[in-house]
Amino acid sequence: MITIPYITALTTYFSYGLLFAFGQLRDFFRNLLDWWKASNLQGYAPICLGLEDFYIRRLYQRIQECVSILLKAYALPQLNYLLASPVTQLVDCFGRPISSPPDAWFDVVERVSNDNNKTLKRTTKVSRCLNLGSYNYLGFAAADEYCTPRVIESLKKYFASTCSTRVDGGTTALHSELEKVVADFVGKPAALVTGMGYVTNSAILPVLIGKGGLIISDSLNHNSIVNGARGSGASIRVFQHNTPSHLENVLRENIADGQPRTHRPWKKIIVVVEGIYSMEGEICKLPEIIAICKKYKAYVYLDEAHSIGAVGKTGRGVCELLGVDTADVDIMMGTFTKSFGSCGGYIAGSKELIQYLKYTSPAHLYATSISPPAAQQIISSIKVILGEDGSSRGAQKLTQIRENSNYFRSELQKMGFEVLGDNDSPVMPIMLYNPAKIPAFSRECLKRNVAVVIVGFPATPLLLSRARICISAAHTREDMVRALEVISKVGDMVGIKYFPAEPKKPKLEENRVKVE
Structure with missing residues (x-):
């Protein structure tokens, strides 16, 4: 549970309230003017109503302009810097184009605007930035001595796309090999590979369960799970994030009540959780959840998008990390867009389940179907992880990502930042809270050639905006030291060190007596 400082919560609510009030006032006068204009829709309803894009027009594009009023009113010294920013909109902090592989360092294309960020134009100028935003957990997204030559060969043999679905002409020998390799890697009898990670959840869940079924979902599950659950037609219940005791209460109550109106028993109950939660960096309490699901005869659906390949002694995800038998997880889902440097997703389970899907x-x-070069990239990266390339690079990458993640997290906490998540997780959100700090943190880091991802409402709850740092095995200790220096300096400027920093311990060398 996140404990928000009182003054931070107050100013954040006030900021959003001010933005909302100004937005409604501007919309009121806009509607008055539109009322006098003749409609040219000729009987058609407007495609996009005013309320539907209110956030984009009045908050997303104006977040700093109105918040500056708050800062002037409160005269907070640590936030005075924000008033000097010449840019008044948030748009430039998102969708920044890159022009190189998303390695530890990458090239960010600079953009300019002549209309206060209503439109942005790309320039030919690029900045070489330290990459703290990509999901390149094991460093496979850039050229690799084992993977890249094999991907190029597959491109020559199969070309860039099958131009077909899997059931028509879209299944090659690589697709069959990939499904076998994935099933063996995650410890399941069979697997099904899809061409897009998001679709793996949103298209598979409606097939697994329908009307008369019950989906119990963690409150912070990914949007792909939310949309898949809504599209299934099943009843949906939510339990408190990563809280097994509340899950048990929800299960018990719903089993006792049965289906709505008829109170008949549920046809099927599926509990959906994630291995590592992408916005929190927290690792799922999987053993406790599995024990509860066994007790109440509910199926377990595990989304390992951010954990497969990134955690565990051999990269096999949270089951390996937490000592869980994969036979106790009924449906295992994951994506290839993070640790494997490719695209697509998979579902792994029993042979009967995969045949049905x-x-x-x-x-x-x-x-x-997933493109053959992308399939080859996944196969090759898994072989590197398992050491089947004849080297120990895979084991070294897994050790590196764990050490990098734990070092970076501990150093941020020592500096006084509020950092979410668990040890061993490569995802570490730094809490920002106030909306004015969202663009300020992003822009100042970019000025110092450090690229970060910032996240605010509605992707997170209103108060809980954050910068999400993703660490990679490709980052060296020098990279991380540089990033920590920049983040610390920007954190002081923006005022997001909510805890007292730990005093630095003197180096042992300084207190040592030389003995000849």
């Missing part, structure tokens, strides 16, 4: 899942029947 191949006959019924829209992601298999109607979507274009």
